[in-house]
Amino acid sequence: MIPTLKTDRLTLRPIKISDLDDLFLLRSDECASNFVDAIIDANKEQTLLRLLSALKDVEEGKYWKWAIDLDGLLIGTIALWNHNIVDDSAEFGYRLRSPYRGKGYMSESLKRLLEYGHCDLSIKNIYVYTEMSNLKSNNILPKLGFIYQKTVDEEGQNIKQIFHYNVYLHQEK
Numbered sequence: 001m002i003p004t005l006k007t008d009r010l011t012l013r014p015i016k017i018s019d020l021d022d023l024f025l026l027r028s029d030e031c032a033s034n035f036v037d038a039i040i041d042a043n044k045e046q047t048l049l050r051l052l053s054a055l056k057d058v059e060e061g062k063y064w065k066w067a068i069d070l071d072g073l074l075i076g077t078i079a080l081w082n083h084n085i086v087d088d089s090a091e092f093g094y095r096l097r098s099p100y101r102g103k104g105y106m107s108e109s110l111k112r113l114l115e116y117g118h119c120d121l122s123i124k125n126i127y128v129y130t131e132m133s134n135l136k137s138n139n140i141l142p143k144l145g146f147i148y149q150k151t152v153d154e155e156g157q158n159i160k161q162i163f164h165y166n167v168y169l170h171q172e173k
């Protein structure tokens with residue numbers, strides 16, 4: 001069950017079928033997909049298949065996923081996945097539609113979800129793996145209290161290239 005959470009300007013809520021048009025804009029936006037190991041959707045049918053699969057995974061409790069909602073529009077998404085109970089960790093993945101960047105919406109959303117992840121889900125260690133050359137993403141993480149750990153090279157699971165990930169960790173205080 002994904003809870004709906006509020007921030008000053010945004011609502012973080014479960015994704016739903018009626019988000020299809022906005023999700024297509026997000027997933028077909030080449031700028032939104034730079035640095036991310038995700039295929040750019042060529043049409044709405046592809047987005048629908050991914051949306052249905054995500055809804056199923058969320059329903060089955062495989063991970064948590066929120067729509068970042070600004071006045072009824074989905075402007076981005078954040079997932080909390082790779083939950084590992086052994087080392088008490090999980091990982092954020094996030095993206096914003098291009099027109100909504102540079103306004104602090106992602107930082108505002110992550111701040112709320114860090115609180116939710118640590119306090120409500122009791123996850124001690126929250127990681128972000130972000131491509132080294134992804135300046136925007138590397139810029140926001142330290143301001144949110146993430147600490148750089150190391151850089152690792154990994155082959156993409158969807159995109160055939162080597163990613164150079166900066167690994168950041170946020171720990172419960």
Ligand SMILES: CC(C)(COP(=O)(O)OP(=O)(O)OC[C@H]1O[C@@H](n2cnc3c(N)ncnc32)[C@H](O)[C@@H]1OP(=O)(O)O)[C@@H](O)C(=O)NCCC(=O)NCCS
Nearest residue numbers: 032035094095096101102103104105106107129130136137
């Ligand atoms: C990574 C990504 C989410 C960052 O987006 P962003 O808009 O830079 O992040 P925020 O929404 O937190 O906005 C921060 C910027 O808004 C500015 N800003 C304006 N008003 C603000 C406010 N009220 N509060 C905070 N920051 C504000 C900040 O100064 C900052 O600008 P700067 O980069 O010039 O310093 C975005 O580039 C993206 O979706 N990229 C593609 C997907 C991706 O790379 N995902 C990461 C995978 S790990």
